[in-house]
Amino acid sequence: MREKWEMKRDEMGHRCCGKHKVKRGLWSPEEDEKLLRYITTHGHPSWSSVPKLAGLQRCGKSCRLRWINYLRPDLKRGSFNEEEEQIIIDVHRILGNKWAQIAKHLPGRTDNEVKNFWNSCIKKKLLSQGLDPSTHNLMPSHKRSSSSSNISNNVSKPRSKTTSIMKNPSDLDQATTAFSITNINPPTSNKPNRLKSPVRTLTPSQAMIPINDTMSSLLDDENMIPHWSHVDEMAIHEAPMLPGDKPVAGVDDDDLNMDILFNTPSSSAFDPDFASIFSSAMSSIDFNPMDDLGWTF
């Protein structure tokens, strides 16, 4: 039984769309084609006007979301590979649930995709390893009882550089790099990857970015650690500009800026104590929960 307010809402349409009655739910191929055709020829100077001009009974937000998450030609479809997974874990450790920021480091991936992948896959992996997904620290119950886990194989790796690295906040990018975990992935599941949505078929022009070559070029040769500056460049330069697209500002300015990270009060998902935990953990000579993760420095 649907609530009255829900029925009223459907009659009235979206809040953002005023009185216009709009269609909701999954997009049909016809709608996709209309939107794709309109955006590729006219761009999207104003999303609120796109539905009307494109002949769609959708709200502007819905059109924007559909374009960003599904129709954009520079999107990369398919499963995340290990390098991408590692990037997500590393950046998430620094930024928290800033999916849009994380997605900027993964060319062709959307924040929604990253978020879904995190919630459906990575989160469970971390939990299965006794790691708190929000802090990436070992949970208390696992701190000294994880000997059966493969991550304990690297426990005795020596600490070195990171302590000094973290004394200079401007070196966050290096710190991010230094925080790369090796061998964090649990044994692969017996379950095969579920097929992606069968609705969309890539045309040759939408061919996949050669992720292996691309990503390997972003990795430090010895440590398989991403070069963040290169990732940023990729994110900016590989996405083709389309009509109506605004120039993408360099992410260097705000993404990995230590001052912002540690001083922004509005970062709700970001642990306010992270800065102190982070720095104390890195400078501490005593117990460091990260030891259990096998850092490679």
Added chain:
DNA sequence: AAAACGAACAACCGCCTGTGC
């Protein structure tokens, strides 16, 4: 074979921020 379950992903909702007036 069919129902139940669960994983993956698409889409929506509400809030926040930036901008123009």
Added chain:
DNA sequence: TGCACAGGCGGTTGTTCGTTT
């Protein structure tokens, strides 16, 4: 300064479909 609007973002819900029972 305050308001309205559009766009962006993160959290959540809904849908689909493969797997298990």
